[in-house]
Amino acid sequence: MKTSTVVRQHLARLIGERRQRLENNMKTSTVIRHTLTHLFIIILGVFMIYPIVWMVVSSLKPNNMIFSDPGLIPKAVTIENYITGWKGYAGTSFGTFFTNALMMCAVAIVGNLISCSMAAYAFARLKFVGRGFWFTVMMGTLMLPGHVTLVPRYILFNTFGWLGSYLPILVPKFLATDAFFVFLLVQFIRSLPLEVEEAAIIDGCGKVGVFLRIVIPLASPALVTTALFTFLWTWDDFFNHLLYLTRPEVFTVSRALRTFVGDAGAVTNWGGALAMSTLSIVPAFILFFALQKYFVQGITTTGIKG
Amino acid sequence: MRTMSGIVKFLRRNIVAYMFLTPWLLGFFVLTFYPMIYSLGLSFTDYDFTKPDSTQWIGLGNYLKMFGSVFGQSEFTASTGEVMRVDPYYIKSLTVTFAYVFVSVPLKLIVALAMAMLMNQKLRGVQFYRAVYYIPTLLGGSVAIAVLWRKLFEKDGLVNDLLGALGFTDLPGWITNPKYALWTLILLTVWQFGSSMIIFLAGLKQIPQEYYEAASVDGANKVRQFFAITIPLLSPVILFNLIMQMIYAFQSFTQAYIIGGGSGGVLNSTLFYTLHLYIQGWTYHELGYASAMAWVLLLIIGALTAIVFRSSKRWVSYGVGE
Numbered sequence: 001m002k003t004s005t006v007v008r009q010h011l012a013r014l015i016g017e018r019r020q021r022l023e024n025n026m027k028t029s030t031v032i033r034h035t036l037t038h039l040f041i042i043i044l045g046v047f048m049i050y051p052i053v054w055m056v057v058s059s060l061k062p063n064n065m066i067f068s069d070p071g072l073i074p075k076a077v078t079i080e081n082y083i084t085g086w087k088g089y090a091g092t093s094f095g096t097f098f099t100n101a102l103m104m105c106a107v108a109i110v111g112n113l114i115s116c117s118m119a120a121y122a123f124a125r126l127k128f129v130g131r132g133f134w135f136t137v138m139m140g141t142l143m144l145p146g147h148v149t150l151v152p153r154y155i156l157f158n159t160f161g162w163l164g165s166y167l168p169i170l171v172p173k174f175l176a177t178d179a180f181f182v183f184l185l186v187q188f189i190r191s192l193p194l195e196v197e198e199a200a201i202i203d204g205c206g207k208v209g210v211f212l213r214i215v216i217p218l219a220s221p222a223l224v225t226t227a228l229f230t231f232l233w234t235w236d237d238f239f240n241h242l243l244y245l246t247r248p249e250v251f252t253v254s255r256a257l258r259t260f261v262g263d264a265g266a267v268t269n270w271g272g273a274l275a276m277s278t279l280s281i282v283p284a285f286i287l288f289f290a291l292q293k294y295f296v297q298g299i300t301t302t303g304i305k306g
Numbered sequence: 307m308r309t310m311s312g313i314v315k316f317l318r319r320n321i322v323a324y325m326f327l328t329p330w331l332l333g334f335f336v337l338t339f340y341p342m343i344y345s346l347g348l349s350f351t352d353y354d355f356t357k358p359d360s361t362q363w364i365g366l367g368n369y370l371k372m373f374g375s376v377f378g379q380s381e382f383t384a385s386t387g388e389v390m391r392v393d394p395y396y397i398k399s400l401t402v403t404f405a406y407v408f409v410s411v412p413l414k415l416i417v418a419l420a421m422a423m424l425m426n427q428k429l430r431g432v433q434f435y436r437a438v439y440y441i442p443t444l445l446g447g448s449v450a451i452a453v454l455w456r457k458l459f460e461k462d463g464l465v466n467d468l469l470g471a472l473g474f475t476d477l478p479g480w481i482t483n484p485k486y487a488l489w490t491l492i493l494l495t496v497w498q499f500g501s502s503m504i505i506f507l508a509g510l511k512q513i514p515q516e517y518y519e520a521a522s523v524d525g526a527n528k529v530r531q532f533f534a535i536t537i538p539l540l541s542p543v544i545l546f547n548l549i550m551q552m553i554y555a556f557q558s559f560t561q562a563y564i565i566g567g568g569s570g571g572v573l574n575s576t577l578f579y580t581l582h583l584y585i586q587g588w589t590y591h592e593l594g595y596a597s598a599m600a601w602v603l604l605l606i607i608g609a610l611t612a613i614v615f616r617s618s619k620r621w622v623s624y625g626v627g628e
Contacts, residue, residue, distance in 0.1 A: 037424060038431075045438045048497065052441065054464060055454045066457075119330035128323035138330070141338055143549075145557050145607055147583060147600040151348060151593045152341035155355075175333025182330065207322045236448045238560040239580075243588070257449040261456065263568050270457060277450035288444055292437060299501045300508045 052281075059278045063271040082279075085272030089259040090248040094276055101235060101252035102283075104166050108234045109227045111173030112181055116226060117219065119176045120185030121211050125197070135186075142179040154243065168244040169237075173230070181226045184298070188222035189215060225298040228291055232284055253280045345597040352384075353594035355587075361594070362386050368598035372396045396599075398574050399582035406488060406578065407555040410495040415547055418499040422506035423536070436504065443500030451494075452564035456481060459490045481565060484575035491576055494561055502547050509543035510536070541622040549611055556607050559584070579603055 058066045059081050061074045069075065086094045122128070123135050157168040176182055196218070197210050205213070216223070241255040248256075257280060260273035267273055288295065324331070349368055353361045367384040374382055374392035384390045421439060425432050445451050458464045461479030469477055480486045513535065521531050537544075562571070562578040569585070570577025579599070587596030 034427070034429060037427065037429060041424060041429075041435050045435060049438060049441055051454060051458055051464070052445065052451075055450075055457075115329040115333070118326045118328075122323050122326035122330075126319070126323040126326065128320045128327075131323075134327065134331075137334065141334065143553055143607075143611065144338070145553065145600070145604055147557065147580060148345055148604045149338055149341035150345075150600060151587060151597045152344035153337060155344075155593070156336075156341070172333060172337055174329060175337060176330035177333045177337055207326075211326070232444075238449050238563070239584075242563075242584075254449045257453060258564060261453060261564055261567055266567070267453070267456065273453050274457070277453050280450045281445050281448065284444055284448075288437075288441075295440070296504060296508075299504045 055274050056278050059271065059275040061271070063269075066270050066274070081271035081275035084269060085275040087272075088248075089251070089256055092248040092251065092256075094253070094256065094279070096249065097251050097253045097256040098279075100250060101254070104169065104252060105231045105234045107166070107170050108173045109230045111170060112176075112178055112226055112230045113223055115174050115176035116178065116181040117185055117216065117223065118211075119182045120189055121215055123182070124186045124189035125215070126207065138179055138182060141177075142183060157244070163244060164246045164250060165244070166250065169234070169240050178230070181230070184226065185219060185222050188219055192218050221294065221297065224291065225294045228287060228294050229298050231287065235283060345600060348594050349598035349601050351594040352386075352592075353597070355591040355593050364388075364390075364594075368595045369602075371595060372599065372602065393586075393595075395570070395574055395577060395582060399570070399577045399579050402488060402570075402575065402577050403556065403579040406492060406495075406558070407552060410492040411548070411551045411555050413492070414496045414499045414551060415502055415544070417496055418502035418547070419506050419540075419544075421499065422503045422510055425503075425507060426510040436507070439503060440500035443498040446494065446498035447560060449560060449564055452561045455490065455494055455561070456565050482572055484571070484573040487565075487571050487575040491558075491561055491565065495555065495558070502551065505543060505547055506540065509540050513539045538623045541618075542624060545614070545618050545622050549614055552610060552614070553607055556580075556603065 053072060057072050057074055058069075060077050060079070061069065062076055062078050062080065065075065088094045088097060119138070123131065123138070153168070157163060160167070162168050162171075172178075192215070197214055200210050200214055235252075236254060238254050238258070241252050242258070245251055245255050251259075253276075257273070257276060260269060260276070261267055350363060350365060351361050352364050352367065363385070365385040367382075367386075367390055370379075370382050370384075371390055371393050373396075374380070375394065375397055379392055380394075381389055381391050425435060429435075442451075456463075459480035460466075461477070461482065463480075465480065466477045478486060480490050517535050517539075518531055521535060526534065557580055558578055559580040562576045562581050563584070565571065566576050566581070570581060580603075583596050583599045583603070586592050586599065
């Protein structure tokens, strides 16, 4: 064997080993980096949901132990807080508040689905005089702070005799005032293929027929997103409930929770407050885990809230 | 004949379209446009909800009531000849709100972007992590969480228990101490970075991986890559998040209301603008003054949005190659 061949082979082996080592190093470093990332995300995640878990756990502790025990494993478990909390406010129980809130949300969803999809179909598919103008106006209302219409709406609803009822909250839903959903549905309908609608029109289907039989079924993912966020925002809304729902019999859950906090901010029944707070977040939790993919769509299109 | 049928077709098309638009149009005129004009008009009056018949035109009275203290006045004579008191808390509510918005919004966006970048790796379980990090946002706006926050940051609350276990002593009641009360609300807002994070994550996924590879071949380190690739390509998303979060933050109400027990907290340290508006309008029934406050809020938000939009020409790039 020639010396040069031996040297070349030796060199080749050396280079090969070095490359292998480098690759191994990189692999190890990626593994280390990923492990550290996982660790960081998990620790921060635990830190972030700790308050919520603590709330759920504390709602099951006897009232006197909520203050003395920051831990997550209760030394004694009781459902007493749920019983005292459920009694509610001024003789009306949380059973009523939950029923009120659920019924109100159901009607709100129906209203938004009908009115927002109608407006969205017009903006996305129909040609009419003033379309560009009205679309700009609609997008403008998206950014309008609600307070600027608040007082006249209140006066208006008062002259209608609607104060103390759900109408000030529900009637606007039937008039597509939540421009976010109009926008979301416009975006979605525009992305649908035109061919099906054109074929239907050739077959003699009118615009109403196209809307009801083709656009609505095809837009169902966006409609689910609309229903979902309508529920969450109506359920969580407090300001409108505070303004308009003035009698305990018509209180919603979020309005009723406020009654646990006294006017100076003092809370007498912490156990009951935490128990009912826990119950109040259950619907949002169920929807979140059942309909996760619709959340991402809703967030990335409308992008507001929180 | 031909033009006749053309006109009929045109009319029919427009009638059908406006039929679809009717609910929205009705809502716009009755619940947005007319109330806006109406509230602008009310803002120049002393309209009181309990005695609407004695409403008088007071010109700029409500606006002087807001900003009179800037000129060192505590009262002034309105156009009706009546002596009006300057609102002693208005400027306070304005500074509280500005402090809240200008601290919480950038902090929230920075945390959201950092977490989005951390999650934009090929990691197992990213879906799950994303869901967990979204939970505070899902629940954060509710009364339930506001009640919980009060409990967490009280003098004998969970936070102090944990800090005490770590050896800290002489801990304040975070919510009852005017020095810290606003910070608990800022923390509550930043805690809800989930939706901004998801929007950033969607934006990050749009950036082609090749850009980073090319940059690292050229010897650009991670920091350089972040400022030369990530930030410019993400800038439209940053702009969107910034504007939406800013508009939203100015209108925060529930958390301050619950945590302050229906008031602006100790020494009005958490007197948010909208909370002050609510108290003026619905506790004192001064709906004329509340209308004026709402219009000033609209102008503030409008002006800031315009400034951000104008500045965006300098820092937002649309598309590659600019």
